[in-house]
Amino acid sequence: MLDYITSYLGMNTTPGQAGNIFWATVYILVVFGGVSVAVMAMNWLERKALAHFQIRLGPMRVGPHGLLQPIADAIKLFTKEDIIPAEADKFVFWIAPLIILCASFTVYIVVPFGPTHAITDLNIGILFMLGVSSLSVLGVVMAGWASNSHYPLIGSLRSSAQMISYEVAMGMAVVSAILMTSLNKTGTGTLSMIGIVQAQQEQQVWFLFKFFPLGLIAFIIFAIAMVAETNRAPFDLPEAESELTAGFHTEYSGLRWSLFMLGEYAAMIAVSSIAVTLWLGGWMRPFPNTLSGETWDLVFSLVPGLSFLGLALIAFIGVARMPKHAYFRIQTIGLAGFGAVLGLIGLALFAPPVRDRIQDIFWFVAKVAVFMYLYIWYRATFPRYRFDQLMKVGWKVLLPVAIGVLILTAIVGVIF
Amino acid sequence: MTPVATPFFFYLLSGLTLVSGVLVITRKNAVHSALALIFGLLAQAGLYLMLYAPFVAGVQIILYAGGIMVLFLFVIMLVNLERSQKEAQFNKQWLVGLLAAGALGGLFVAVYMRGQGLFPEHAPLPLEGSNTQQVGVLLYGQYMFAFEIASLLLLVAIIGAVVMAKKRI
């Protein structure tokens, strides 16, 4: 038994490929827990960032600067009454959020956090991710159907039509990135997620900058299509509160609604990690070819520790600015404790053995975090698309440009 | 890639497939049948993965479960089936149909019992890391003509479906 557990530690592959059930389960639990924490942090960040964009403060009361707000939201949603509409189909009503949740969480088994830091490395990695994330359309259709009410039905039809329209443009952009992986010495491309990042490592360039501007245009098409795919602003007509009274999840209350939100945020993180893997170099540090060498490697390896120390500094500045009143004492202590924890993590990340292992994971998560902030920025900035404008953009603008980029990438790849 | 607990996964996945097949043909509500078919298709994708065919499994998930079943669900929603849930579900020839299917099943059993020695029992384990590349080489090399004909067939199907479902031709 102990041999089974320790025999994996010497190997250099992902636990799925090694066939080691114990370590695969450990990795699955770690990724699952990490995504759940990330969804809660995303919930907090969205409310605070939207508020600051609109020159107000957002939640400030629940914890220091509203840091415990997601926990309060979760408690409220758990304790709400569970209402099922009268003539609704109970089984389908129950299973629709579960389908969206399972589809959004299953894609994480191929997400590459490092050369061996993935749950497994399927040969068809990117095809698997695109396929399983398209299963959430089924959940949306069934949620609208099972609610037995007009607004959810129209909302779910609009939402599913939008999702399947933008999947086509996403697929074309992804194929043009896969074409670029085949430009290595052996001449064979790969669909596996770890293989795509390793192809970028071999060619020493992020696919964003390859065949400029073709890689950039493909990335922009994917970035727009992924926002439409996850029903986020400015494409959130089917689920916005001022339109169709919240669309396909109108009749869902309490815990079921929170499952929808969990699935939506998890899908956002999943498609962002597709974009990071395909175009932004995955776990590679920035500037791999221009700023290469031992000293630059050392400088970039200090960035994780420095970023956590920077966050701790911001927390301590917040502590210094807290009002000196008795009612705020517990918030001040809480924020100081939070800052101390962040500072300790930052100091721990300076130790050389931790530094080497944490590099890949840190750069991957940092790039995905940039995408998450971009999602919130879009929501604060852009007005909503009308539904016919949305479909027009998807079919008449994105798809021809994506096909054109694909053909040009193929031609340029053969010539050079 | 080392296989792990093959009999357990085989019986689980094939059991799920067969149970969902039974549910498809026996449910009154067409939406429940469609849901059961989706689960059956996903279990079958798992069976393809066990047979070292990851590309076919990916195509099954993307096309069948994520495309064709969405089409079925849209049509079930358009065609309002409330009334048909209260009518008789099985037609008048159900006994003859069952007997014919039973005869077909008996034929299958006879063929499999006679032909057991015709193919090797334990298959050689193929290389997994390059399945997509090999399928791609075959598809664009030897089967290029069939590939182009399949794309033409899809074009004809799109035109046919649009013409069929229009209100006035």
Place this chain on the structure above:
Amino acid sequence: MVPITTLHYLVVAAALFVLGVIGVLTRRNVVIVLMSIELILNAVNLNLVAFSRLWGLHGQVFSIFVITDAAAEAAVGLGILIAFFRNKETVNVDEVDLLKW
């Protein structure tokens, strides 16, 4: 435990095929008949992929073509269903008898 051989997969495919045939022959609802046809095609695919493990990748290429054809046929079949439903407001197979004497 008996090791899982090709025959196991063939038996599962045969059972799925028989279930699909029962669905086609006994149900009145057109949508469920079309779904039973999809079951039959899936059984054939499983058979092809099980054999391709023994004798090369041609079986997998063939099964990809079968999936493509199933998609085209489902689309056209559902289009015909919509056209017929618009005329007669029913989805039962045995009420499609306008040409009867």
